[in-house]
Amino acid sequence: MARNSINQRAIEKHLKEIAKGYERAARRNPIRVPIQTEASAEGGALPGRETAEGAPVLSRLLLWLGEQAQLSSGSYVNVTRFVEEQRLDGEDPLVLAFELEKDDLVQVLRAYGGMPHVHLTDAGRAAIHRLKKLRTDRAARLRCTMDAFQRWLFDTAGDQQPADPALFLTSPAAYFAGSAISSDDLHEALAHLVEHKLIELIDTDPATVAITPQGVSCALAGGSVQDHINQSRPGTTYNNYMPNAKGIIIGEQQHFTQTNTDGVDPTLFAQLAGYIGQVSTTLGMPEADRAELERVARDLHTEATSANPEPGRLRQFATQLKDKLLEAGTTIAATMGVQMAEQALAALTQ
Known part of the structure; x- marks a missing residue:
């Protein structure tokens, strides 16, 4: 499978053309895969992997019940209406009601001949508030978007065959806290997944992505994408490479252990330089501008992999790359590069 030339403009155009239609379709197909969240800044527990609030179908149901309660306070509501309105074929409204009751989020009225009529409890109202927050x-x-997309891609094309990323928006996996995941959310998630080599962009028509062997390992581990990323960063040992202008890695991947006393982690800067080497030919820049972009990327890579990277030089080169990428346009490749540069620069201030 040819993967050296990445048509970023095609991905950008393709996503924009169909995202709106897919988002409308996605609203009718919420997911049942739980979403894992973390502790809030206030210290309170947000919805977790095994709670009703963390399961997207139940999250949508909770929000829907909240809307019904506003229309008719104190009344019991038939969950079958929700299943029919949302066109959730295959969902059992009685099971959904019992799932919410298990967590004390609703009371189930059992006097309607088996029809699942429910009434929100105070715990249910509090859960709705947390979902909205x-x-x-x-x-x-x-x-959530990274986790859901990675699982979807593994289930859809775990054999590393190309898949259209925009189709994710039509899947029941494309929901967060009861709201549809947008094309902007997807763009940002793709940028991070590419950065961490869990997926790769493929030059096909329409533009596609493929899961990488590392992405397969992430999916099989069963944890979150962020857990996988954190585990792959042991101490101050950094794995870096610098592709040439056509995205071909020069020689074998180089591993180096770096100890510096300035508290500077050069990993993000080395990754930014390597990314520029991969995508520079896809940005549509004039030859002279592209050559200058690659020169700055090489300078950044040299500084980032030196024994004691100087923060001022890292900032200088990363800022230059960011400015040049902004001038290159709004393709997804350029946008990803800008985001990587901003992440690297932000790391210097921490």
Whole structure:
């Protein structure tokens, strides 16, 4: 499978053209895969992997019950209406009701001949409040999108065959805290997954992505994408490489152990330099501008892999790359590079 030339413009165009239609379709197909979240800044526990609030079908149901309660306070509501309105073929409304009751989020009225009529409890109302608050947590949304996309890609094309990333938006996996994952969420998640080599962009028509062997390992481990990323960063040993202008790795992957007393982690800068080497030919830049971009990337890589990287030089080269990528346009490849540069620069201030 040819993977050296990546048509980023095709991915950008393709996603924009179909994302709106897919998002409308996705609203009718919520998922049942639990979402793992973390502790809030206030120290309270947010919905977790095994709770009703963390399961997207039940999250949507909770929010729907909250809307019904506003229309008719104190009334019991038939969960079958929710299943029919959302076109959740295969879902059993009685089971959904019992799942919520198990966590004391609703009371189930058993006097309707088996029809699942429920009424929100105080715990259910509190769960709805937490869900709405969780929607504003950008980091949690990104983690969810990465996890959901990685699982979807593994289930859809775990044999590393190319798959259209925009199709994810039509899947029942494309939900977070009861709201549809947007194309912008997907773009950001793709950037991080590519950065950490869990997926790779493929130059096909339409543009596609493929899961990498490392991405397969991440899926099989059963944890979150962030857990996998954190485990792959032991101490101050950094694995880096610098592809040439066409994205071909020069020689074998080089491993080096670096000890510095300045508290500077050069990993993000080395990754940024390597990424530029991979995508520089896909940015549509004039030859002179592309050559200058690659020169700065090489300078950044040299500084990042030196014995004692100087923060000022790392900042200088990364800022230059960011500015040049902004000038290159709004393709997904350029946007990913800008995000990587911003992450690296932000790390210097921590």
